[in-house]
Amino acid sequence: MADERIDLEQIRAIAHLARLRLADDEVEPMRRDINAILGYVDKLNELDTTGVEPMTHVAVERTPMRADEVREQRVIERALGGAPEVSDGSFVVPKVVG
Amino acid sequence: MIARGIKQLRRAFDEGETTPEALVDEALRRIESGDSELGAFLHLASEQARKRASDSTLRYRAGNARPLEGIPIALKDVICTAEMPTTCASRLLDGYRPPYSATVVERLEGAGAIIVGKVNNDEFAMGSSTENSGYQLTRNPWDPSRTPGGSSGGSAAAVAARFVPAALGTDTGGSIRQPASFCGIVGLKPTYGRVSRYGLVAYASSLDQIGPLASSAEDCAEILQIVAGGDPRDSTCVTHPVPSYLAELGQPLAGLRLGLPREYWGEGLAPDVASSARGALEVYRELGAELVELELPHTEYAVAAYYLVATAEASSNLARFDGVRYGVRKSAEGGSLLEMYKATRHDGFGSEVKRRIMLGTYALSAGYYDAYYLKALKVRSLIRDDFLRAFARCDAIVGPTMPDVAFPIGAYVDDPLQMYLTDIFTVTANLAGLPAISFPCGVGGGGLPVGLQLIAPAFAESLLLRAVHRYQQATDWHHRVPARYAE
Numbered sequence: 001m002a003d004e005r006i007d008l009e010q011i012r013a014i015a016h017l018a019r020l021r022l023a024d025d026e027v028e029p030m031r032r033d034i035n036a037i038l039g040y041v042d043k044l045n046e047l048d049t050t051g052v053e054p055m056t057h058v059a060v061e062r063t064p065m066r067a068d069e070v071r072e073q074r075v076i077e078r079a080l081g082g083a084p085e086v087s088d089g090s091f092v093v094p095k096v097v098g
Numbered sequence: 099m100i101a102r103g104i105k106q107l108r109r110a111f112d113e114g115e116t117t118p119e120a121l122v123d124e125a126l127r128r129i130e131s132g133d134s135e136l137g138a139f140l141h142l143a144s145e146q147a148r149k150r151a152s153d154s155t156l157r158y159r160a161g162n163a164r165p166l167e168g169i170p171i172a173l174k175d176v177i178c179t180a181e182m183p184t185t186c187a188s189r190l191l192d193g194y195r196p197p198y199s200a201t202v203v204e205r206l207e208g209a210g211a212i213i214v215g216k217v218n219n220d221e222f223a224m225g226s227s228t229e230n231s232g233y234q235l236t237r238n239p240w241d242p243s244r245t246p247g248g249s250s251g252g253s254a255a256a257v258a259a260r261f262v263p264a265a266l267g268t269d270t271g272g273s274i275r276q277p278a279s280f281c282g283i284v285g286l287k288p289t290y291g292r293v294s295r296y297g298l299v300a301y302a303s304s305l306d307q308i309g310p311l312a313s314s315a316e317d318c319a320e321i322l323q324i325v326a327g328g329d330p331r332d333s334t335c336v337t338h339p340v341p342s343y344l345a346e347l348g349q350p351l352a353g354l355r356l357g358l359p360r361e362y363w364g365e366g367l368a369p370d371v372a373s374s375a376r377g378a379l380e381v382y383r384e385l386g387a388e389l390v391e392l393e394l395p396h397t398e399y400a401v402a403a404y405y406l407v408a409t410a411e412a413s414s415n416l417a418r419f420d421g422v423r424y425g426v427r428k429s430a431e432g433g434s435l436l437e438m439y440k441a442t443r444h445d446g447f448g449s450e451v452k453r454r455i456m457l458g459t460y461a462l463s464a465g466y467y468d469a470y471y472l473k474a475l476k477v478r479s480l481i482r483d484d485f486l487r488a489f490a491r492c493d494a495i496v497g498p499t500m501p502d503v504a505f506p507i508g509a510y511v512d513d514p515l516q517m518y519l520t521d522i523f524t525v526t527a528n529l530a531g532l533p534a535i536s537f538p539c540g541v542g543g544g545g546l547p548v549g550l551q552l553i554a555p556a557f558a559e560s561l562l563l564r565a566v567h568r569y570q571q572a573t574d575w576h577h578r579v580p581a582r583y584a585e
């Protein structure tokens with residue numbers, strides 16, 4: 001169909017890039033929603049933007065500078081405190097290397 | 099007492115008419131009796147609040163009260179608090195407690211304000227109804243069958259029900275102004291960079307701003323005065339001097355040029371919204387303002403540009419929620435790291451968050467970047483230039499905040515795109531980085547509030563607050579309280 005901008009295979013590929021598992025029954029509803037939104041945003045192609053600079057950030061002032069000083073921070077224990085699994089001052093993850 | 103406003107509360111404390119302890123008790127009592135229906139609070143810090151209130155009471159007695167001493171405040175749950183959970187209304191962050199508090203929290207507490215708890219929002223601030231919370235629905239205090247708006251729906255509902263005099267919210271595409279409009283209160287989105295975002299869980303970093311919600315412009319000025327200003331811990335936070343918003347509130351409006359963009363006043367407005375908004379223009383004319391008709395010709399492209407820019411940034415910002423450092427992990431015994439990431443994000447994120455991550459990932463992916471993300475950034479330039487041209491002819495832009503009053507719960511649940519389209523008047527200020535304010539200007543169908551929006555040049559918060567304050571001295575829409583929450 002002419003208005004199909006994205007297919008199920010692309011949805012699965014994007015989900016992998018985004019590190020999202022989608023259950024089998026979630027793939028088609030996601031495709032339908034993303035397809036509808038992409039159909040809407042195609043409206044931007046009505047505008048000729050040749051020669052227009054992309055606005056990558058809001059330039060209201062130069063980024064303020066500060067001295068690069070070492071400051072003592074005692075946050076490691078507290079930072080680890082919010083993690084699902086920790087050991088010996090480190091975050092624990094499933095085994096990566098065999 | 100809560101409905102009195104910050105200045106009057108401070109006076110009542112100074113004169114011994116009441117104490118911060120009594121006021122915090124009143125706030126907690128109102129929340130405990132009213133919030134089971136309203137659903138604004140995710141976390142109530144009663145014990146901490148009472149303890150701080152007794153300190154504040156002593157400070158008034160000792161004569162060393164600070165500017166917001168004893169004033170109860172609620173925080174949207176995307177703002178980090180070391181002493182309270184911070185969930186972003188996501189199941190992925192269930193029970194998460196950050197290692198530090200946001201700069202805005204430190205500044206509020208440093209000024210004597212009392213954080214009474216964390217309020218609901220759409221998960222990671224993504225939504226326009228607070229229905230995307232992973233925990234609970236928040237209802238509109240004017241009509242429990244309707245949404246309070248979003249994503250700062252808990253902040254707006256808590257203020258409208260007079261649980262607290264003020265709250266902080268965040269605004270990425272209208273998330274302070276839209277719920278303020280739906281709940282009949284004032285909400286200010288400051289200029290991009292005006293308020294530190296250190297300790298704000300990021301949604302879309304080139305758009306997000308923290309700002310106040312309160313029943314009056316004067317109370318918003320009280321809060322902004324404390325939270326605005328440079329922060330060495332946030333390099334996007336500008337060091338531009340902070341004026342005295344409170345001192346400038348009383349300046350007259352004579353000669354103020356208000357721009358009426360054709361695109362904000364045309365078809366698509368609900369008739370009751372249009373008539374309330376036009377009524378407010380009459381008030382401004384009587385206050386000495388001059389009305390200037392003009393155009394913002396790229397308005398109709400703003401929602402499309404916004405949803406590409408915001409979701410692209412979100413897909414990057416939310417990569418950090420991977421089951422390693424924060425919150426909840428889901429993994430099968432013996433499963434790989436990759437499977438753990440995917441399972442955690444599948445179970446932890448709600449459907450709107452997943453949709454936006456997917457759209458943003460797609461817009462940034464190889465082969466589509468130029469067609470979607472880069473195109474949106476170019477259109478963003480055109481939208482900013484519309485405003486620059488308009489501000490050569492006027493001092494602020496005026497129009498309805500929303501095309502209609504608060505919608506029923508569930509109205510857009512099967513059609514996310516239709517809900518996105520209701521953001522048409524609010525997303526432009528974020529794309530251009532401009533300050534904007536919404537305030538109540540009338541009542542529409544079903545007794546629901548109508549909001550008017552003013553948008554000003556960068557760093558003209560003072561003008562916005564003054565323009566709304568003068569309007570509120572001439573009218574009393576901001577004194578209306580929903581019947582079920584009136585004292």
